[in-house]
Amino acid sequence: MSSASKLQQDLDCEIARLEQALIVLKRRRNALSPVSQLPSELLSKIFYLSLRFIQADRRSRTKILPEDTRLSISHVAHHWRTVALESPELWSEIHVRDTTKVEYLALARNNSKMQPLYVEGYNINLTGAAGVRYVLQTEPHRINGVTLHAPIEVMRSLLPYLKRCCEAIEFLYLELPRRVQTPLDSTDHDIFFNIPKLRNLGICYWDTLLIPTSFQPSSLVKLELYFTRSPSAQVTRSAFAALRAIASTLKNLFLSFLSRSSSPDFWNNFDRSPIDMPSLEVAFLVARTPGVLPELVSLIRPPSSFSEVYIAGEGSAATPDEYHAIVSALQRTYSSIYSPNFLRVRRPVQAAADSNAIEVIADLKPTHKNIQTNSTTNSIRTVIIPSSNSSLPISSPGSHPLPIPFPNSSDWLFGSQRVIVLEVDLPVAFWRAFSRIPTLSTIYYCAKRAEDGFLQALEEIVANEGPFKGDETYFPSLHTVYPIFSEEDIAWDIEYARSLAILLGKAWAKSSASGSSLTLLQFVGCSSESLDKETVCILRSVVRGVLAWNDQEWNCREPSEGDAIDIAPEDTT
Structure with missing residues (x-):
């Protein structure tokens, strides 16, 4: 070896030593910064929250990539990387997009140790479905929760893999695109399955998903069912049969029928007797379909301790005949368990400025808070939103203009009012x-x-x-x-x-x-x-x-x- 080569090698070694010393010095300097003085547990919590509250900057959710944020955190500093890699809960939420690579999913799986896993696939196609499928296949006993937003062909491809995880899942939310969907044959049913430990279930706009009689989770507390079309009689029967099966444990119920028309046999051939729900706290009942809201109000029987019932009719479900039927159902269902003291009538906060919508809030007890804000407790909210080319007869003295019953007996639902707040001009x-x-x-x-x-x-x-x-x-x-x-x-x-x-x-x-x-x-x-x-x-x-x-x-x-x-x-x- 020539003397020049030997000298060059010695210099390279000295450079490497100095670079390593510089790294050590930078780490010592960074350790003196205020953020580095935070306990590792607190820093880990901040990292975790940064994934849940990413600044969108007006970007669509599809372009928000939590996994990029997670990787960025782990590359800021040596201390941050150490804390991130030693925080399995930071990796237990796996967000899959169409661009997510399997290598990253493997890294997340490994770093999450033995933590229960939550998997989210948002707006994914068949490419993103491969990533979700990879996690479901490799960790079926650790999948605690799944949220999927995808077209029906993607959902159908993942349904068998979800079934393999059914013994571990406690949270499941399945949402199809509401507006852009391939036309579905209402007789072509997709079969759901039982999930014994399930506590929260949301099925949104999957109008052909049929819930079998075997679906009887023993501790389901929240159920969301949203139909964008009028479901077939078989799907309707199965949905309400499932509702009866879990009625004793359910605390939160969201039912929405968004079709403006219904099939002739929509309510036929299934048990329409009232469903007693002794644990129910919150119920949201929304419909555009004529005739649905009165049926829902009559079916769902909450206890006297309920927190809120929200009833909304829009378009076809907001005609005079419709809210007359809602009024009768309200009187029959609630007069024996509920005597509200506070009544508020107003334009809904979320309605457009030119909207003819009306919101009626009946609350158990009047307070400063629910008069001056939107806060309510033990309340019934009824919102009527007529179609754009019609209006409620709010100023017509000869008609019944609001979805609350008139006094007609000693057990009138609104016969014990103490306070009324009227923000619209009511007729005489x-x-x-x-x-x-x-x-x-x-x-x-x-x-x-x-x-x-x-x-x-x-x-x-x-x-x-x-x-x-x-x-x-x-x-x-x-x-x-x-x-x-x-x-x-x-x-x-x-x-x-x-x-x-x-x-x-x-x-x-x-x-x-x-x-x-x-x-x-x-x-x-x-x-x-x-x-x-x-x-x-x-x-x-x-x-x-x-x-x-x-x-x-x-x-x-x-x-x-x-x-x-x-x-x-x-x-x-």
């Missing part, structure tokens, strides 16, 4: 009904016109008109009225206030509930800045507590202990 027929509720104490409502339903109902009472029979008692417990002028630059706000006070006084004078008066009468959103003395005197004649006009207040008298107000307004928006 409903105000007639409200006037006869013996417990109604507080009314929040939007005054949208000079002669609204409230004033019309009071005028009928004063004139001895309207369908009032028996004990003539009107608003016997009313002590808080909170009109909100929702229109800008109105010229009739003072006139409205005077009319309201005069008619309330005359109505109470005719009522057997003599001596009634308000402890709070507050007007909000008024265009007129102040009230004249005469109007103040008229208003004070029906108030024995606080009278308020925007920011002006008059204490008509000091309320006594018996005048305690249950709900004082805090926010008028």
Whole structure:
């Protein structure tokens, strides 16, 4: 070896030694950074959460690759890589895309140690299905959960491999594309299978998947079934037979029928007797199919301890005949177990600005929270969304415009209301009904016109008109009225206030509930800045507590202990 070669070799060795020393120095320097001072357990948790809350930056979910994030984390620093590789829970969620390589899947399997595995295949074709199939084949006893979003041919190819994992799966969510699907033959059924340990099941838009009678998981707590077409009678029968089989354990139920038409035998030839669900907490019942919602409401029997029932009809399922049927089903199903105290009628938050949709919320107990926010507890939500070329007869006095029953017996579902919040202009027929509720104490409502339903109902009472029979008692417990002028630059706000006070006084004078008066009468959103003395005197004649006009207040008298107000307004928006 020449002296030059020997010198070159010595220099290479020195360079390698210095590079290794530099790496050690950089690691020591990095170890002094604040993030490196975090305990490894906390750093591992941060890594795990970074996979669950990836910043999308307006990208579609298909282009968000959690596995790339995981690999990036492990290449930032030596400490990070060590923590990542020693955190099996970081690798136990395997996200498969069409571009995912088998080598990465093998790495994830190995690094996850013996942790239960969750597999997600999102928007995959047959190429991505190969990756999912690889994990299901190699780890059938570790597959704890599976979520698949794929066309039906991909789902069908994976169904046998899912069946091999059925002894371990506790979470399963299968979703076909909702809008872009190959036309399916409704008589061509795909057969599901039993999954003994299953706790959560979602089957979305797979309208030909038939649940066999052997499907009886003993601890299923959540079931989601979404049909985009009208399923065949056989699929319908199997779905409701399965629902009966797991009714005793189910806590969350989501049923959705999105077809605008149904087959003639849709509800035929299966048991339509009520399904008692003693553990049910939340039920979402949604339909566009005519006739489905009333049947669902009649079938599903929750306990009195339920948290929320959400009922939504859209398009064909939002016709006047449809919500008349929903009203009857609500009365039959809930009147014996449920007496809501709080009622809210509004436009749905998620509806378009020009939508004619109506949402009715009946809640067991009124609070500040559910008046001023969307929060509810022990509630029934009914949403009616008419088709784009129609509207609900919300201003028609001769029809039943909302999906809540009128009082017709002593066990009326809404006969114990204490608080109502009305954000839409209801016709006089409903105000007639409200006037006869013996417990109604507080009314929040939007005054949208000079002669609204409230004033019309009071005028009928004063004139001895309207369908009032028996004990003539009107608003016997009313002590808080909170009109909100929702229109800008109105010229009739003072006139409205005077009319309201005069008619309330005359109505109470005719009522057997003599001596009634308000402890709070507050007007909000008024265009007129102040009230004249005469109007103040008229208003004070029906108030024995606080009278308020925007920011002006008059204490008509000091309320006594018996005048305690249950709900004082805090926010008028």
